[in-house]
Amino acid sequence: MSCEIDIAGLVKRFGGNAVLNGIDLCLKPGERVAIIGPSGTGKSTLLRCLNFLDPPDEGRITIGDLSVDAARASRADMLALRRRTGFVFQNYALFANKTARENIMEGLITVRNWPKPKAEERAREILQQIGLGDRGDSYPSALSGGQQQRVGIGRAMALDAELMLFDEPTSALDPEWVGEVLDLIRRIADGRQTMLIVTHEMQFAREIADRIVFMEGGRIVEQGPPAQIFGNARDERTRAFLRRVG
Amino acid sequence: MRPLDIAYMWDLVPVIAGYIPLTLFMALVSMVAALVLAALLAIVRVLKIPVLDRVVAVFISFFRGTPLLVQLFLFYYGLPQMLTFLTNIDGVTAAIFGLTMHFSAYMAESIRGAILGVDRSQWEAAQSIGMTQGQLLRRIVLPQAARTAAPTLVNYFIDMIKGTSLAFTLGVTEMMGAAQKEAAGSFLYLEAFLVVALFYWAIVEILSVGQRRMERHLGKAVAR
Numbered sequence: 001m002s003c004e005i006d007i008a009g010l011v012k013r014f015g016g017n018a019v020l021n022g023i024d025l026c027l028k029p030g031e032r033v034a035i036i037g038p039s040g041t042g043k044s045t046l047l048r049c050l051n052f053l054d055p056p057d058e059g060r061i062t063i064g065d066l067s068v069d070a071a072r073a074s075r076a077d078m079l080a081l082r083r084r085t086g087f088v089f090q091n092y093a094l095f096a097n098k099t100a101r102e103n104i105m106e107g108l109i110t111v112r113n114w115p116k117p118k119a120e121e122r123a124r125e126i127l128q129q130i131g132l133g134d135r136g137d138s139y140p141s142a143l144s145g146g147q148q149q150r151v152g153i154g155r156a157m158a159l160d161a162e163l164m165l166f167d168e169p170t171s172a173l174d175p176e177w178v179g180e181v182l183d184l185i186r187r188i189a190d191g192r193q194t195m196l197i198v199t200h201e202m203q204f205a206r207e208i209a210d211r212i213v214f215m216e217g218g219r220i221v222e223q224g225p226p227a228q229i230f231g232n233a234r235d236e237r238t239r240a241f242l243r244r245v246g
Numbered sequence: 247m248r249p250l251d252i253a254y255m256w257d258l259v260p261v262i263a264g265y266i267p268l269t270l271f272m273a274l275v276s277m278v279a280a281l282v283l284a285a286l287l288a289i290v291r292v293l294k295i296p297v298l299d300r301v302v303a304v305f306i307s308f309f310r311g312t313p314l315l316v317q318l319f320l321f322y323y324g325l326p327q328m329l330t331f332l333t334n335i336d337g338v339t340a341a342i343f344g345l346t347m348h349f350s351a352y353m354a355e356s357i358r359g360a361i362l363g364v365d366r367s368q369w370e371a372a373q374s375i376g377m378t379q380g381q382l383l384r385r386i387v388l389p390q391a392a393r394t395a396a397p398t399l400v401n402y403f404i405d406m407i408k409g410t411s412l413a414f415t416l417g418v419t420e421m422m423g424a425a426q427k428e429a430a431g432s433f434l435y436l437e438a439f440l441v442v443a444l445f446y447w448a449i450v451e452i453l454s455v456g457q458r459r460m461e462r463h464l465g466k467a468v469a470r
Contacts, residue, residue, distance in 0.1 A: 051373075051374055052373075053370050053373060053374060079376055079378065082373065082374060082375070083376040085374075086374075086375075087371075087374035087375075089367060089371060089374075091367055093367035093368055093370060093371035094368075094371070095368055095371065095372070096364075096365070096368065096390060097386065097390045097393075098386075106372075106375065106385070106386075107375035107377070110377055110381045110385060111375055111376040111377060111381075152371075155371075155375065156375075159375060159376070
């Protein structure tokens with residue numbers, strides 16, 4: 001099996017508590033994986049460890065030709081990993097002092113060192129793709145929750161990351177905005193973008209994912225194609241969780 | 247009771263006014279230096295840089311915990327006794343140095359609070375797109391912190407302008423020093439000090455108008 005993204009033996013402790021207990025996960029190029037599971041089982045922490053927002057304590061993360069040993073990761077390793085992953089936050093986390101367009105351009109200019117006109121051109125394309133072609137000059141405070149999250153996704157898209165990480169991208173949204181954000185993620189998924197998405201939207205996960213990973217207690221309990229997990233889960237914990245969330 | 251010698255006061259106006267540039271010079275130079283120093287101190291505190299963080303904490307504690315006048319005397323009369331290369335330090339330089347240290351300690355705390363007021367998730371978002379610590383501070387965090395801290399910092403500038411009057415105790419003839427000299431000659435202390443008080447008041451009032459304009463502007467533009 002050829003892994004584009006290979007996560008091996010990932011461990012994260014907060015204080016004395018292990019939140020991730022040795023996670024192994026392999027993503028093939030273009031594979032879309034949804035992570036489901038009860039609250040507090042380390043799903044978000046796993047995503048945050050992959051780009052060192054929370055530095056993992058042990059394990060190895062490989063993305064393409066970049067391989068980082070968590071225990072001895074340097075600052076340069078950390079930045080390199082972040083440049084290969086795009087992260088979408090639950091609460092959007094847009095830069096409040098920058099317009100929608102500037103939010104999207106920021107990484108291109110400061111991290112990629114693109115000249116401004118080139119970054120503006122790219123931002124224009126992305127604003128079209130996220131359906132906000134006419135809102136480029138708006139500050140986040142003037143946008144709805146759904147629009148803000150679409151800019152958040154646009155900011156992550158701009159970097160053409162090998163791996164996109166979505167951390168409960170619709171959990172903070174009012175119900176009326178969930179649909180438009182899911183539609184956008186679905187379109188990105190249709191483009192065979194390699195992605196890991198933590199979500200509570202089971203129906204959505206089932207539609208877009210090639211594979212479902214069920215986590216509990218900082219471990220991967222079970223994984224497989226959506227039809228298998230949702231229709232015929234082997235592990236009793238997976239079945240119990242799916243019964244609870246309906 | 248005697249009447250105010252209005253004619254004398256009127257004569258003093260151009261005399262005192264002649265020292266406005268020196269007062270403003272000391273205040274402006276100290277303000278710029280204090281802003282830069284305060285931003286650095288605040289960043290050290292926020293990032294909790296080992297060792298430096300402790301040093302900065304003591305620095306801030308000392309300069310907030312002792313009177314400005316005592317600090318000025320320490321710099322001007324005290325330190326040169328030990329550091330002999332300071333023997334020829336002039337009063338203006340010593341005053342600027344003292345005002346900078348003193349106000350940077352206060353301003354560092356304001357700036358630190360403003361930095362901490364920027365939502366943590368914006369730091370993470372900046373990190374997530376690969377920005378370095380320096381880039382995220384310069385481009386995301388500090389611009390937002392500056393907006394929050396600006397009204398407070400203008401207040402410190404106003405305090406600083408009034409603080410320059412202490413330079414006269416270091417032998418500097420600025421507005422206060424000039425008033426003192428005039429009064430010593432004429433014995434009309436009330437008139438002389440009243441004129442200089444009105445000058446400070448006017449300068450501060452003009453600044454306050456600017457401050458209110460700035461706050462309206464900051465409140466109007468952009469976002470929380």
